[in-house]
Amino acid sequence: MQKVSLRKVKTPLSYVQDIDEEVMHFSLQGLLAPGHTLALNTTLGTLSHLTSKHDLPYMLMEQQFTTSEICVLLPLLESYPYYCPYEVLLASFTSGRVTETTIERCRLRLQEAQEAGVWDQEMRPVRNVLSRTRIKTRPFGIEISSILETGYILMFAAKRRQAQ
Incomplete structure (x- = not known):
């Protein structure tokens, strides 16, 4: 009898979401200083705050x-400067693939949960x-x-929040 592992294997996000680019860049105008960029490495799961010093790339900080x-961070980064709807976050979180389907x-799932009075339970894992x-994200200056x-x-x- 073969033993089956029930442990879920962690897969790089780039395999889950069909991401063409291993590293995605976000300028987030209004959140980051001019000339600053966030680089999300979907394979390594790192977010780096980059700028340039003496015409060379310079990393200010990085977070794993x-x-x-990443499944909840990526749709937020892609939606900026606009909000990211609950159904998009839930779609990315549950399936890893964000398509119209x-x-x-997820929109229907949340509507049914709202009608049944279990919306909070449905969104709890995402929250x-x-x-x-x-x-x-707070050390990056992002809330x-x-x-x-x-x-x-x-x-x-706010700076006081970043220090916590």
């Missing part, structure tokens, strides 16, 4: 993210991962803020 954390499926992700009954948005984090 789990695959689940998965978004629509838990967002909470961990939020802690890791993940909730918009009531809508979704989440990236905003500038």
Whole structure:
């Protein structure tokens, strides 16, 4: 009898989401200083804050993210400066593939959960991962803020919050 492992294997996000680029760049105008960029390495799970010094790339900081954390961070980065709807976050978190079909499926799933009065339970795993992700984005000066009954948005984090 062969023993079957129930442990979930961590897969690089680039394999899950069909991402063409291993490293994705985000300028996030208004959140980052001019000439600064965030580089998300989807294979390694790292987010780096980059600028240039003497015409050479210079890394100011870097943070490691789990695959689940990247699954909620990536749609937020891609949505900036706009908010990211709940159904997009849920689609990315649950399937790793954000398509119109998965978004629509998650929209219906959330509507049914709302009607059944279990919306909070449906979104709890996403909120838990967002909470961990939020802690890791604060040192970059980025806050993940909730918009009531809508979704989440990236905003500038106050300096006092960054120090925590």
